[in-house]
Amino acid sequence: MNQQVLDREACYRALLTRDARFDGQFYTAVLSTGIYCRPICPARPPKIENCLFLPSAAAAHQMGFRPCLRCRPEVNPAKQRTWAGSNLVDHALRWITEGAFDDDCVEHLAERLGVSGRHLRRLFARELGTTPIAVAQAQRVLLAKKMIVETTLSMTDVAIAAGFGSVRRFNDAIQRNYGRAPKTMRHTSTSNGNMTAGITLKLPFTPPYDWEAMIDFLAGRAIPGVEAVDAGKYARSFQWDGMHGVVEVQQESETNHLLATIYATEVPPIGMIVARLRRLFDLDANIGMIDAHLSADPRLAARVRERPGLRVPGSWDLFELTVRAVLGQQISVAAATTLSGRLVATLGEPIKGDFGAALEKTGISMIFPLPAAVMTANLTPIGLTRAREKALQSLATAVHEDRLFFQPQPSPNKTIEKLCELPGIGPWTAHYIAMRGYRDPDAFPHSDLGLLRALETKNGRPTPAELLALAEAWRPWRAYGAMRLWVQPKILPAAR
Known part of the structure; x- marks a missing residue:
């Protein structure tokens, strides 16, 4: 809207x-x-x-x-934007949230996106009714308010974590926007939060939310040493400019939010972490609209009734997801997980910092390898073929040498084409990356054997071309249709 x-x-x-x-x-x-x-x-x-x-x-x-x-307003679920809107605005919002706009220079942001500052301002005015600078300023203020209310971090740490350049700017912004000093907005006088001991934030969403399906999907693909799923909780390591940390996420029963507990060696950019978690857990989907749309197809109607609120898992990092997708080509999910664990054990960096029970509970001990570590590594000892090794090295080299490698393309099809230019990445892998990494709600790996089997009838299974044709009715939410076929392969279609 x-x-x-x-x-x-x-x-x-x-x-x-x-x-x-x-x-x-x-x-x-x-x-x-x-x-x-x-x-x-x-x-x-x-x-x-x-x-x-x-x-x-x-x-x-x-x-x-x-x-x-x-x-x-700082705790409301953001509206989901689709590729039918402005792909450039989506990526600009992502970079603003992750701190790529700290200098408030629209020209620098526009350069990263491959457009002029004037064009970017025009897109923001059309889509959001405001400017990139206003978006960045509002996000800092709302994030700061969220941390004031939900954590015990000191006001200095809140200012740092929210992306303000100084405590004075933080104080002025809160006073100007709320008419109150920051300290008067906290319900408790305690202000001794410690990042190594963890802080917890609420991540709101619009119900329904099928948490069981989300956590099961992530559990099967968790990278050993980097990710873990246990007792309904998801945990993973992260790094940012040399700082290491761990984040745990769980659902709080009978509420419309997840709880994220963040541990770090120093105060991290909280906005970046929150943004990545929202993408990973698909918290901004207009799930009611999506489910209603997919229910119009008899092939999916019974599936939607059985499990409303099924989301598309996203990713924490595009490079990490792409490596995992390449490793998973033409082998089982379990085998790909084993290879991922070997890659991390060989090239990953041990976590720095004493997070005590946070690490003991999860078994997480490593940071996923950076592109520089993969681009020249000998990967055959971990069980990769020479072709797969070359594919990962080519990917790592491209990302390492081009910081804008994952920049948005003019359309989803252009994104698929760019990914397919890399050795070892074909249409299936490219659609999977677009689906989970780029958050394209209409990405659809129509040649996937699991999708074809899920729609098999007594007359046989559809061909990829036939699946592509019947999925036209699911646009622009074909990725959500694909998830339902993967998660619910045995549901019978409703009677006509």
């Missing part, structure tokens, strides 16, 4: 009913109070003549509205 298509009457109806389906789809700026809210705000709804409906929190910030302290 962008600024051009916001329906004033529809937005007001959603506001009056506090319809959770619209949470993150728009914000209500109240002219009489100077505050902006989520559609589900428990406060008494304002009169429609006092409402201004905006497509993003950043647009409200830019216009001088303050975030509501009751509905907390």
Whole structure:
């Protein structure tokens, strides 16, 4: 939903009913109070003549509205954007969130995206009703508010973790946006949070959410030493500019959020971690719309009824996912996991830092190898063929020498084409990477044997071409259709 298509009457109806389906789809700026809210705000709804409906929190910030302290815009699930919108805006938002925009220079960001600053500003105005700088500033403020309320980090550490250049800028921004000093917003006077002991944040989503399916999928593909799944919890190591850490994620029962506990050797860029976790667990999907769309096909209707809220697992890092995808070509998931573990044991870096029980509980001990470690390594001792070794070396070299290797392409098809230019990467692998790494909701590896088997009938299984044709009805959510066939291969289609 962008600024051009916001329906004033529809937005007001959603506001009056506090319809959770619209949470993150728009914000209500109240002219009489100077505050902006989520559609589900428990406060008494304002009169429609006092409402201004905006497509993003950043647009409200830019216009001088303050975030509501009751509905907390900093904890709402973001709206999912599709490739049908602006792929460039999606990647710009990703880099802004991960700290690639700390200098607030639009030209530098535009250069990374291969466009002019003027063009990028025009795209942001069209899609989000605001500017890249306003988006970055709003994200810092909302992330800081989230950490003030949900953690016991000192205000200095909150300022660092949220990406403010100084404590003074942090204090000024909070005072300007909330009309209060940061310390007065904390419900407890305790301020001795320690990153090595861990801090916990809430990651909201719009229900339903099939956590069991998500955690089972990740468990089968967890990279030994780097990732672990145990007792319904997912954990993994990470590194950022030489800093090491571990993050654990679990579902909190009967709530619409996951809990992420972050351990690190120093204060990390929390925004980067939160953004990667949201992609990994597909927290911003408009799952109600997706399930409703897929239910229109009798082949999927029974599957949706049995397991509503099935998401597409994302990735923590594109290089890591691509390596794992190449290792998994034409072998079982278990065999690919074994090879991944050998690669990590041979080329990975041991975790630095004493996280005590966090490491003991998970068995995590390594950081996934960086491209520089893979590009010249002899990989045949870990059990790879020469062709597979060459494919990984070529990938690592490309990523190491080109920091923009994974930059967005003009269209999903162009992304697939670029990936297929690398040795050892064919259409199936490219679609899988687009599906999980680039978060393309319409990526579809139609030649996958598991997908073909899932739709087999007494008359036989479809050919890849036939599967591609029947999946046309699932657009633009074919990736979610693929996940259902992988997770639910035995569900019979509903009777016609």
